Amino acid sequence: MPTAEEVANPRVRFVNRAKPDPTRQYVLYWMQMYRRLERNHALDYAIARAVEFGKPLVVYEGLRLDYPWASVRHHRFILEGMRANARRAKALGINYWPFVQTPTEPGTGLLRRLARLACLVVTDDYPTFIVPRQTQALALRAPVAVVAVDSNGVVPLSWLGPPVAAAAHLRPRIHRAFARAWPKRAAAEPDFPAVTRQAVEPPFAVWDATQPLDRFLDSLPLDRSVPAVPGVEGGAEAAARLLQRFLREKLHRYATERNTPDSPADGPASGLSPYLHYGHISIEAVVEATLNTVNGWSLAQVGGSGRDFYSDSADVNAFLDEAITWRDVGYHWHWHRAADVEALERALPAWAWATLQKHASDRREAVYSLEQFEAGQTHDEIWNLAQRELVATGRIHNYMRMLWGKKILEWSATPTEAYRIMVELNNKYALDGRDPNSWTGILWTLGLFDRPWAPERPVFGTVRYMSSDNTSRKFKKLVKYRQYVQGLPEIAAVRRG
Numbered sequence: 493m494p495t496a497e498e499v500a501n502p503r504v505r506f507v508n509r510a511k512p513d514p515t516r517q518y519v520l521y522w523m524q525m526y527r528r529l530e531r532n533h534a535l536d537y538a539i540a541r542a543v544e545f546g547k548p549l550v551v552y553e554g555l556r557l558d559y560p561w562a563s564v565r566h567h568r569f570i571l572e573g574m575r576a577n578a579r580r581a582k583a584l585g586i587n588y589w590p591f592v593q594t595p596t597e598p599g600t601g602l603l604r605r606l607a608r609l610a611c612l613v614v615t616d617d618y619p620t621f622i623v624p625r626q627t628q629a630l631a632l633r634a635p636v637a638v639v640a641v642d643s644n645g646v647v648p649l650s651w652l653g654p655p656v657a658a659a660a661h662l663r664p665r666i667h668r669a670f671a672r673a674w675p676k677r678a679a680a681e682p683d684f685p686a687v688t689r690q691a692v693e694p695p696f697a698v699w700d701a702t703q704p705l706d707r708f709l710d711s712l713p714l715d716r717s718v719p720a721v722p723g724v725e726g727g728a729e730a731a732a733r734l735l736q737r738f739l740r741e742k743l744h745r746y747a748t749e750r751n752t753p754d755s756p757a758d759g760p761a762s763g764l765s766p767y768l769h770y771g772h773i774s775i776e777a778v779v780e781a782t783l784n785t786v787n788g789w790s791l792a793q794v795g796g797s798g799r800d801f802y803s804d805s806a807d808v809n810a811f812l813d814e815a816i817t818w819r820d821v822g823y824h825w826h827w828h829r830a831a832d833v834e835a836l837e838r839a840l841p842a843w844a845w846a847t848l849q850k851h852a853s854d855r856r857e858a859v860y861s862l863e864q865f866e867a868g869q870t871h872d873e874i875w876n877l878a879q880r881e882l883v884a885t886g887r888i889h890n891y892m893r894m895l896w897g898k899k900i901l902e903w904s905a906t907p908t909e910a911y912r913i914m915v916e917l918n919n920k921y922a923l924d925g926r927d928p929n930s931w932t933g934i935l936w937t938l939g940l941f942d943r944p945w946a947p948e949r950p951v952f953g954t955v956r957y958m959s960s961d962n963t964s965r966k967f968k969k970l971v972k973y974r975q976y977v978q979g980l981p982e983i984a985a986v987r988r989g
């Protein structure tokens with residue numbers, strides 16, 4: 493049964509049965525995924541509770557060494573975000589406690605210690621990766637309430653109803669709820685009343701965010717075969733700059749050119765997915781800034797049919813359909829699965845699993861191992877280009893990403909093996925990897941959110957097929973994409989045991 497507070501605030505979920513204890517030291521916001529100090533529903537909730545209890549607020553942002561697919565690439569992006577948060581927190585005068593695990597400072601039991609001093613713990617309600625488990629683990633041991641707050645989308649996930657079989661089924665639900673959710677956006681510039689800003693001494697050595705990052709990263713036992721991406725900087729400030737550039741220079745050709753494979757510099761895609769993934773920018777900020785490009789936009793304008801819902805601009809509508817409907821369908825899917833993404837048989841719709849099983853022992857044109865895929869050593873030059881882009885830049889153009897996945901299905905020994913390989917490569921190299929949309933994007937290549945397609949083919953059965961030849965023909969032999977990828981630095985993709 494939801495509590496009265498959960499009913500009143502559809503984004504709030506009490507994870508344990510413990511009560512808040514206003515006699516303790518501070519309200520703790522444990523920032524796990526929405527790593528920013530504005531447009532953050534969990535932060536807004538934590539501020540409100542701190543004011544209610546007359547207590548300071550502490551924002552704790554941690555980074556451990558042992559998260560799945562930890563590497564210099566992911567670590568650097570997150571640390572750049574923490575550096576930006578430290579600057580912002582200093583300007584705001586709030587208690588921001590960053591902690592980065594090192595071999596000499598493992599921080600064992602640190603969070604539990606912080607929770608014992610807290611009136612209550614507020615955290616992000618993120619439906620996948622290690623987050624649900626971590627939250628649950630703290631909730632079991634914390635002496636006070638642990639409250640998870642959903643900052644995932646414009647519309648609270650709890651409003652979106654039961655699981656859907658296709659994005660087309662979720663779209664109308666989002667549209668129906670949009671006007672109700674829009675006025676309840678998180679604060680663009682949260683107010684931190686004086687009581688929340690009372691200084692609290694951290695009971696541990698906080699991470700020094702001013703130190704040179706290269707030297708610090710060199711000191712950590714991380715996978716160095718996945719290096720940082722030159723020219724791509726994490727953090728809220730970098731995200732805001734990228735969004736402005738997208739709106740100024742790219743949005744006006746989004747609807748017509750988004751599918752054409754190109755470099756991130758020349759193509760119209762926003763490149764925002766890593767920032768959305770790490771919470772360096774909020775989807776509400778992205779949507780609001782996008783709608784503000786439409787002259788005189790107001791809520792009264794929403795309500796067009798289907799994909800024309802948000803405005804009279806085809807580009808704005810196309811972008812928001814990706815950023816809202818398609819992004820949300822992945823979050824919503826995970827929300828209803830309690831992080832169970834391991835077994836392909838349970839993850840796929842019955843028709844897709846059945847048709848893939850029927851064709852599981854079909855003869856393949858080629859069968860590659862994870863190592864061969866990873867090294868970009870297939871017979872297909874176009875596939876190898878996409879893999880090279882992923883390894884070198886942490887990104888694959890969206891159209892190429894679909895083809896990339898379809899071919900892994902075609903050239904793996906079984907669909908289950910294809911799923912394993914895609915999850916591994918996507919989450920190891922992609923800066924937006926380990927996101928709800930990592931698993932659902934991959935599962936889409938295997939039939940999720942799709943329908944059967946004729947004709948029935950070897951290996952794919954009735955799962956939608958894509959071919960490198962067609963891609964090449966459709967996009968003028970991919971001349972521009974080829975030039976771009978061939979100009980990227982060669983990074984030897986190697987598998988560490």
Ligand SMILES: Cc1cc2nc3c(=O)[nH]c(=O)nc-3n(C[C@H](O)[C@H](O)[C@H](O)COP(=O)(O)OP(=O)(O)OC[C@H]3O[C@@H](n4cnc5c(N)ncnc54)[C@H](O)[C@@H]3O)c2cc1C
Nearest residue numbers: 761762763764765814815818819890897924925929930933
């Ligand atoms: C095999 C495969 C793996 C994928 N893995 C990931 C992943 O790890 N992380 C991830 O965020 N997305 C993933 N996607 C979805 C999509 O490829 C990316 O979201 C998109 O390419 C990100 O680039 P962008 O930010 O420039 O997108 P834009 O075109 O600028 O779109 C804006 C935002 O809308 C959302 N979006 C756009 N396209 C999709 C889509 N097809 N599905 C869901 N949301 C979308 C993203 O949040 C994106 O940042 C995957 C798709 C496939 C086919």
